[in-house]
Amino acid sequence: MAYDARPEGPLGGARDVAPPALRVAGVSKTFRPRDGRDPFTALSDVSLDVSDNTFVSILGPSGCGKTTLLRMMNGLLAPDNGEVLLGGKPPRPGPDVGFVFQSFRLLPWRTIRGNVELGLEETGLSRAERRERALRYLALVGLSRFAESYPHELSGGMKQRVALARALAPEPSVLLMDEPFASLDAQTRELMQMELLRLWERRRGVVVFVTHSVDEAIVLSDRIVLMRSHPGRIAEVLDVDLPRPRWDTDVHTRREFVELRHYLWEQIKAMVLASAEPGLFGSGDAPG
Amino acid sequence: MPDGATRQSSAARALLPAGLKAAPVWLWRLVVLAALLLLWWAVAVFVGRNFVPTPQATALAALRLIENGTLPNATAQSLAVFFTGYGLAAAVAIPLGLLMGGFRPLGATLDVFVNALAATPRVAFIPLIIVFLGLGFEAKVTIIFLGAVMPILINTYTGVLSSDGELVEMARSTGAGDLAIFRKIMLPGSLRSIVAGLRLGAGIGLISTVVAELYTSVRGLGGLLATYGNTFQMDNYFVVVLAFAAIGALVTQGLRMAESRMDRWQYQEERAS
Known part of the structure; x- marks a missing residue:
């Protein structure tokens, strides 16, 4: 389809520069429950451009439509208004977009290798090539020894590394991650963040990483998209000025980190307080 | 851990x-x-030994019935009708259940009728079956088929319906189409439920075998049961009851072994969560 014929919009002016790898333009989405409850506006007029080789985090309180936005980026969900373009085309689920879910979603009846191969079965690779590729990516996440094990034999962190290998194996241009480390314990979580950074330094591309952890967003990202809820919309887009690589040093103590963290915390706290019940957070007028 | x-x-x-x-x-x-x-x-x-024979008397009766061929012949007849009816039930119920689960409009249309039929006592159909098929092999097989088909069908159907929506979405995100999702996610996910249905169906099928042999032409193990019961040959009668128990144990044990092969991955998964 001829997307160059797209009418000039507010973002149209930038067209003769290199097009963004991922473009979200004026996207809205309202869910209308069938059981007669009030319709729920998950996203309202969201626009965002992501250039290639950029790590973007989407940060915000629950209910801000983070996950909805992510599902639109791989075509699992279609927007009501506006458009999502990936390399100039509407996204379709497939090998060009990797997806990592919070719950690891491994097939219990397949071996670890078989689970990674699942991501390759729509790529047209031969059986031998799929096997070779799966083993290569399992080696990359340090799980070669477990290739013939079953998911129930692995710990949570290991399962998520399998899911990461499954998403990376088709070598997608965009990797979408939906709170991938939220169900891991604190230590495993930090290890996985470093692991992800290490992998990303080796082979860049666009990563869109949804999280509700301020620290995680800062440590990982080039840019942070801060969203607010009811309805979900973008509050602010911030650049993270921390040097890379970040996986071999502790960035948590750097001044830039501390300042950005403080700023983001204040923003999110204000959002949460504004939507909370009065008195819930113990202001002066709370009884007793 | x-x-x-x-x-x-x-x-x-x-x-x-x-x-x-x-x-x-x-x-x-x-x-x-x-x-x-x-x-x-x-x-x-x-x-009193006239009502309940001793174990020794029963064992002697069993030896006699095996030696003169009565028990082996009757068992062969019963197993032939059982496995034919049961095999047909599985051959119809599994594909139909998979279709109903995989193709939602079909499932939504048919499941009311399936449930209505499942709730009807299948004995109610026996006079009808006799009118249409007589008293022979076909009538017996039909009675067993009707008994075994419902639990297998319902278990297969619900097994596919309850397939993990999260895994389906994951597969969709890799670009898998409906057919691939059915084959890679729904089918293996419902295997355990299908085997459970087969086990239930086997139990009902065995009961239906006795019912069929009592209500239609008196043959097989059910036939022996009627003959010995009516003529107060309690030692022979007990041999037949024990033969039924042995067949039931063997069939269920075989299916349980099939289930435990699958446990390698699935049972552990449930335990871990």
Whole structure:
């Protein structure tokens, strides 16, 4: 389809520069429950451009439509208004977009290798090539020894590394991650963040990483998209000025980190307080 | 990583004296068998041997019935109708259940009728079956088919329906189409439920075999049951009852072994969560 014929919009002016790898333009989405409850506006007029080789985090309180936005980026969900373009085309689920879910979603009846191969079965690779590729990516996440094990034999962190290998194996241009480390314990979580950074330094591309952890967003990202809820919309887009690589040093103590963290915390706290019940957070007028 | 099941069973073992801890299950089964035989013998002595034969008398009767070919012949006849009816039930119910689960409009249309038929006592159809098919092999097979088909169908259908939506979405994100999702996610996900349905169907199928042999032409093990019961040959009668019990145990045990092969991955998964 001829997307160059797209009418000039507010973002149209930038067209003769290199097009963004991922473009979200004026996207809205309202869910209308069938059981007669009030319709729920998950996203309202969201626009965002992501250039290639950029790590973007989407940060915000629950209910801000983070996950909805992510599902639109791989075509699992279609927007009501506006458009999502990936390399100039509407996204379709497939090998060009990797997806990592919070719950690891491994097939219990397949071996670890078989689970990674699942991501390759729509790529047209031969059986031998799929096997070779799966083993290569399992080696990359340090799980070669477990290739013939079953998911129930692995710990949570290991399962998520399998899911990461499954998403990376088709070598997608965009990797979408939906709170991938939220169900891991604190230590495993930090290890996985470093692991992800290490992998990303080796082979860049666009990563869109949804999280509700301020620290995680800062440590990982080039840019942070801060969203607010009811309805979900973008509050602010911030650049993270921390040097890379970040996986071999502790960035948590750097001044830039501390300042950005403080700023983001204040923003999110204000959002949460504004939507909370009065008195819930113990202001002066709370009884007793 | 100690999981719940291991901890529980080791706690149970701690209550037993040290020497019995190592005793395997088959030894305990033998102990229960001996206790049952003893109970049987006591009942036979107290109630009177005309009503309940002793274990010894039953064993002698069994030897006699095997030697003169009565029991092997009857068993062969019963197994032939059972496996034909049961096999047909599985051959119809599994594909139909998969279709109903995989193609939602079909499932939504048919499941009311399936449930209505499942709730109707299948004995109600026997006079109708006799009118149409007579008293022979076909009528018996039909009765068994009707008994076994419903549990297999319903289990297959619900197995596909309850397939994990999260796994389906994951597969969709890799670009898999409907057919691939059905083959890679829904079908293996419902396997356990299908085998459970097969086990239920086998039980009902065996009961239907007896019912069929009592209500239609009196043949097979059910036929022997009627003959010996009506003529008060209680020792022979008990042999037939035990033969039924043995067949039931063998068939269920076989299917349970198929289930435990799948447990390698699935049972552990449930335990871990």
